[in-house]
Amino acid sequence: MSQPVLSIHNITKTFGGFVALNDVSIELHPGEIHAVLGENGAGKSTLLNILAGITQPTRGDIKLNGIPVAFSSAVDAAKAGIGMVHQHFMLVPTLSATENLILADMVENRAWFAWPAGPVRRRIAAQAESFGWDIDLDARIDTQTIGAQQRLEILKALQGERKILLLDEPTAVLTPGELPGFFATIRSIAATGTAVVIITHKLDEVVSVADKVTVLRRGRVVNQCLTADTDVSNLAREMVGDASNAFAVLTAVKQKYTASDNGNIRVELSHAAAISGDSVLRQGSASIQEGEIFGIAGVDGNGQDALAALLTGNTILHEGSLTIGDLVITPHRKCTPQDFLRNGVSYIPADRQTDGLVMSMTIADNILLDRVSEPPFTKFGMFIDTVAVKRFAQSEIERFDIRPADAGCIVSTLSGGNQQKVVIARAMSRKPRVLVAVNPTRGLDVGAIAYVHRALRAATAAGCAVVLISTELDEILALSDRIAVLFEGRLSETVPAGVSKVDLGHLMGGAIN
């Protein structure tokens, strides 16, 4: 086997008390495509930033062609032959391709002026041609397609005979139609002897392009192997974790779901499509009954945000139909989150600090955020009955064991678990008939996780239909009565709770039905 062009040994990186990378080792060989796979927060970006010289490891060595090196900046790494393409392109939109490459060169060499463009342009044109790319080097960046911009970024990263190319989530910006071309590009670059590292959380990409794969979970390498020796469902399971963690203990919380098919249907999704930001729900159909927890599994970024926004009135329905509680939503009908709340649909959003809470307000203010305008909290229709508000908030604080038990406490001073309890208290206090919960335990400790799970189970006992959208497979398995999987914006058929992890892994990797 050839000597690795770049290798890292036992790299550990901590931020304060948080261990982002724990004892990670990777070897890169010339001409090899190496995928680094992991969930959000698994440590992929930290690893990439260390390879690119942007951050420095707390412990561990980096060797370039067998010689120990220490990069103190991205420019250092670039000079050593490592080029990086960021997820968000670093091109000046108003300049041409040639001008952008000259600018990059100037920055790297700390030059004060640029040489005439001719030779640079010829060099780039030759390189583009060697890859078989047809790029307009004189058109402004903002007139070019995303695919073309990405190729320019790659050309920029490969300037100066670089032998290592790092790609951060390169396919996130591409349409499905652009993918085959992109993979061909990567292969042709590798064929010239360049080592390519791709960071991604999309499983099918790994299998279709990479030679080797490293799976990261919570900062540790859980598997490192040749792509040929694994498959999509194995990778999916390794990525989201085994039952050996906190969730296994919580399976006990689950009471077997006994409702038959003739239970009241609370949410009826039929061929629904919606968009929220860059999240797309292409097609989803499901019927969710009262008294059940309906788990929606899937790797992050497969349409979860759009589905949650659709179910809570935060985005409009594009196609299909949706009946939720008493609301019948038709395509393009304007609906507000307020309409959904008033019709018994409560929401525990994924990001409690931005979507769930007004951090600068008190516990009482947050619990009654959307309800202070309703009786019995108002006097004469417009004044707030502070006594009623305080009494109600205090009773909810006790019911949900929020600490400190002080209604006037500012929410930003609370721990994550207690902040989440405030969100849950508000969601439950409306006695919802449908509860939409997205990653409700993200970032919480084991005790708080158990608490949240009990609260969701308690909601179903009160007849509520719970839609649990979670990227934690174990959470889905521990709580759900029935499960569907989101993959690339499509919701799979509903499967019963007894489904095996292997089967779910298949679904999460895109093997729909």
Next chain:
Amino acid sequence: MIRNSALSFTIALLWIVIATSTCAGIVMIAGASPMSVAQALLQGAIGTQYNISNTLVQTIPLLITALAVVIAFRAEMFNIGVEGQFLLGAVLACWAGQLSVPGPLAIVVTLVASMLGGALWSLIPALMLHFRGVQIVLSSLIMNFIAVQVVAWVVRGPLQESIREYPQSDPIRTAAELPKVIAGLQLHSGIWIALAIALLFDVLVRNTVFGQHLKAVGSGSRASKTMGLPVSRILVTTVLLSGALGGLAGGIQIAGVTHFLADPYSKGYGYTAIAVALLARLSPIGAIPAALLFGALTSGSSAAQSAGIPVVVLQVIQAVILFSILGARFTANSLRNKLAKGATA
């Protein structure tokens, strides 16, 4: 607590010394005696019954426009178009004040018209925000320039005096004038309206549903929207309320002070109001002393100016006083933070 108040006192003293010596230096460079300038300023602001009245007359439009800014800024709606809303309020008040409305109704009609004028002027930016997401800070500012032209046009067109000589309107009817507080002095009963609105706003922001919504929306958190607050409605209401208040300030200026419209009309109250509101830290009650300070500075300066002190020197002194207050606040905050950090470490 004791250490805290001692600290505040020391900082205040320090900044008073800084402000005084800077002002004295500037006056001496300008070739005047610091003592006589200080005396002229003080005399002009509070020296006589007449001057006190003048200070309060200057305070009234500043206070009302500042409250307009306070309410909008609290919702992070940066309405810097209060100047334009003030002008439109004045235009409509001038028109309504000339209608033959029976007795005591005249004043009410005049002031309500001014509020409608201001609200309508702010409705345009509000609609642009609601339907097209245009930033209020930009659209409301542009509306100011249009308002100036509207005033210039009406006093040469529909509202020009009947003898058609100068670009100014006929006076409003006596019934539409705000009564004076004390006979013989300029001070008019608009002062009570201004104070009442400040108190009302204090209740509004602290004890009402609207105030609570304002707080949630003004925190800039996305949670207000995701969690079902009618964010757009709250923002539009806020902008309209702010505009109505700006208009009322213009109406009160017509009904209480000038009694007719001329071109140009405003002394930039709508702009000064932003400084007043920020000095008051967006507190409706705090706006009262802040507006008083600006009123006193304006009144004192005009008196000192007639005593022969160059207007530039007076403007510099006003600026130094403002910066010193902000400087004192900044020093106190950063010191307090450092102490708090030291206590926890």
